[in-house]
Amino acid sequence: xxxxxxxxxxxxxxxxxxxxxxxxxxxxxxxxxxxxxxxxxxxxxxxxxxxxxxxxxxxxxxxxxxxxxxxxxxxxxxxxxxxxxxxxxxxxxxxxxxxxxxxxxxxxxxxxxxxxxxxxxxxxxxxxxxxxxxxxxxxxxxxxxxxxxxxxxxxxxxxxxxxxxxxxxxxxxxxxxxxxxxxxxxxxxxxxxxxxxxxxxxxxxxxxxxxxxxxxxxxxxxxxxxxxxxxxxxxxxxxxxxxxxxxxxxxxxxxxxxxxxxxxxxxxxxxxxxxxxxxxxxxxxxxxxxxxxxxxxxxxxxxxxxxxxxxx
Numbered sequence: 001x002x003x004x005x006x007x008x009x010x011x012x013x014x015x016x017x018x019x020x021x022x023x024x025x026x027x028x029x030x031x032x033x034x035x036x037x038x039x040x041x042x043x044x045x046x047x048x049x050x051x052x053x054x055x056x057x058x059x060x061x062x063x064x065x066x067x068x069x070x071x072x073x074x075x076x077x078x079x080x081x082x083x084x085x086x087x088x089x090x091x092x093x094x095x096x097x098x099x100x101x102x103x104x105x106x107x108x109x110x111x112x113x114x115x116x117x118x119x120x121x122x123x124x125x126x127x128x129x130x131x132x133x134x135x136x137x138x139x140x141x142x143x144x145x146x147x148x149x150x151x152x153x154x155x156x157x158x159x160x161x162x163x164x165x166x167x168x169x170x171x172x173x174x175x176x177x178x179x180x181x182x183x184x185x186x187x188x189x190x191x192x193x194x195x196x197x198x199x200x201x202x203x204x205x206x207x208x209x210x211x212x213x214x215x216x217x218x219x220x221x222x223x224x225x226x227x228x229x230x231x232x233x234x235x236x237x238x239x240x241x242x243x244x245x246x247x248x249x250x251x252x253x254x255x256x257x258x259x260x261x262x263x264x265x266x267x268x269x270x271x272x273x274x275x276x277x278x279x280x281x282x283x284x285x286x287x288x289x290x291x292x293x294x295x296x297x298x299x300x301x302x303x304x305x306x307x308x309x310x311x312x
Contacts, residue, residue: 001103003031003095003153004078008068009086010038013047015200018122019086020051022198028095031082034075036060036068066165066175073156073164081156087200088150097195098153109187110154110180112147113195120202131191138184138233142224143244145177147189151197158183166223173213174220181224185233210252210261217245243273247282254285263289 005023009016016035023033033055037044039062048057060071069083080102082095094113101111117125130148132140140146162182165175183189221241225234235241250265266286269276276282 001030001080001099002078003028003080003082003099004072004076004156005031005033005082005084005095006069006072006076007033007035007084007086008038008065008072009035009040009044010062010065010068011040011042011044012086013040013043015087016044016047017050018089019084020048020055022089022092022094023082023084024051024054025092026090026095027093028099030078031095032056032076032078034058034072036071038062038065038068063167064169064172066167066172070164070167073159076156079156080153081159082153083149085150087202089198089200090150091196091198094151094195094197095153097192101190101192102153102155105188105190107188108190109158110152110183110189111192112153112189113151113192113197115148115151115199116196117199117201120200122198122200125201127196131193137189138181138230141177141181141184142234142241144248145174145180147176147180148197148199149176150199151192152180154183155187158187162186168219171216171219171223173216175216177217178220178223181230185230210249210256210258213252214249217249221245239273240275243269243276246272247276247279250282251285254289257293259289259291259293 007019007023020033020035023031035048035055035057037048037057037059039060045059048055051057056075058071058075060068073081080099082098084090098111098113102108112130114130115128117128119125130146130151132146165179171178180189224230225238246265246269250262250269253262253265263286266282266289269282
């Protein structure tokens, strides 16, 4: 089956070459690479010209990533869709491993893999398992988005049933989470163990603006909780879900040094769900927000060196 690789980009001239090369260098034989430029004003077009004749390159007015991905879906001719964010990249066997998993289980419609976090220079920082903690993917996703966008390989027919990405600008950053919930509510989704996607952290990374990330998470959660289709699958007491999201927000604020706002989110999480008093993760981060800023900054700078992730 043909695989259509969709790469949305906006002002990422420094990363686009690596992403496209990792797609073109796949061992999987039948694929097309679609780059959707969401109105870049840098030298993206010049960089992409080196791949002329090997990829589809289209430009649209800036409308955010969801719109760019939807544009790519409309152009895609493959039965299978693979998403790759422009600042990430794949190992050469990514599509082969993923399509083998889909072919080996006709009941499965989406697969995703684990993540290797790297810095701007592609130095490995840490590895993280993205496996759902509970058996049901949909129920697990309610608490946190553990499906990395760049690792997803999915049958195109899914979008015919659940629709395309929500293009609301205030949802940008969480539109993928909302999408995977839609897919998981109707289709079988599986995690691929011992397989990795490379996820790059840099100064333009979405989570460097935790306030924007918080707004998009709240918007997505509101959409999800108000969707009639999910009513029977959402717990009547959603305090644990809300507390989990507050914890994630607190970690996001901590990661950029906004300790007061981080501490506030953790305190709110504790008020919403008293069970978090027994959460090592929450207290790990909460205690660090009480340190002097210089000490907290030094500790944040060291966390990548130990290649360890403390997950919420």
